[in-house]
Amino acid sequence: NAGVTQTPKFRVLKTGQSMTLLCAQDMNHEYMYWYRQDPGMGLRLIHYSVGEGTTAKGEVPDGYNVSRLKKQNFLLGLESAAPSQTSVYFCASSYTGPPGRHNSPLHFGNGTRLTVT
Amino acid sequence: KNEVEQSPQNLTAQEGEFITINCSYSVGISALHWLQQHPGGGIVSLFMLSSGKKKHGRLIATINIQEKHSSLHITASHPRDSAVYICAVRSNFGNEKLTFGTGTRLTIIP
Numbered sequence: 740n741a742g743v744t745q746t747p748k749f750r751v752l753k754t755g756q757s758m759t760l761l762c763a764q765d766m767n768h769e770y771m772y773w774y775r776q777d778p779g780m781g782l783r784l785i786h787y788s789v790g791e792g793t794t795a796k797g798e799v800p801d802g803y804n805v806s807r808l809k810k811q812n813f814l815l816g817l818e819s820a821a822p823s824q825t826s827v828y829f830c831a832s833s834y835t836g837p838p839g840r841h842n843s844p845l846h847f848g849n850g851t852r853l854t855v856t
Numbered sequence: 857k858n859e860v861e862q863s864p865q866n867l868t869a870q871e872g873e874f875i876t877i878n879c880s881y882s883v884g885i886s887a888l889h890w891l892q893q894h895p896g897g898g899i900v901s902l903f904m905l906s907s908g909k910k911k912h913g914r915l916i917a918t919i920n921i922q923e924k925h926s927s928l929h930i931t932a933s934h935p936r937d938s939a940v941y942i943c944a945v946r947s948n949f950g951n952e953k954l955t956f957g958t959g960t961r962l963t964i965i966p
Contacts, residue, residue, distance in 0.1 A: 781956030829899060845889065847899040
């Protein structure tokens with residue numbers, strides 16, 4: 740049981756390049772999230788998904804796109820990378836609680852360290 | 857003012873000491889999470905609680921909803937407890953947003 744797997748672990752991009760980060764979970768979780776972690780700041784939500792085929796914006800969505808074509812995968816895309824997107828990116832997933840009460844533990848991937856030069 | 861404040865930001869202690877990390881928040885919440893991030897970067901969920909107290913091994917988490925405050929305690933601390941401990945709250949407005957604190961960096965010296 741792998742849990743949440745993120746690929747790649749590290750990446751260096753030049754400004755303007757594009758890339759896709761892949762998150763895969765094998766726990767049949769409905770909810771999936773992409774966060775970024777920057778020094779001195781708490782984790783910030785980029786986009787999230789409450790089920791296959793659905794996505795929604797988080798706090799800091801600009802410059803990113805996401806897709807959830809299959810329940811187990813949540814992709815984060817950078818169409819034109821900028822130095823401000825240098826960060827550590829974490830994917831997380833959780834199962835649904837009772838309707839109207841989503842309070843479930845989060846399962847995190849190991850992170851992707853992205854540097855944009 | 858941040859919605860979630862943790863204290864202290866950094867804590868160094870000797871092996872065996874009792875550790876307390878605090879989390880205060882300013883919004884109404886439906887749940888509070890404690891997470892652990894090891895030097896390698898991975899994040900693990902320790903506790904999720906909405907009232908009272910939970911215990912797992914040497915770790916204890918408490919929450920006081922009226923005072924909007926939670927504490928994470930570690931008994932008989934060990935160098936392997938060295939990590940960043942992160943508090944996160946989910947507001948009770950029903951959206952999916954968790955607000956995270958900036959973390960407390962704990963170092964346990966042998």
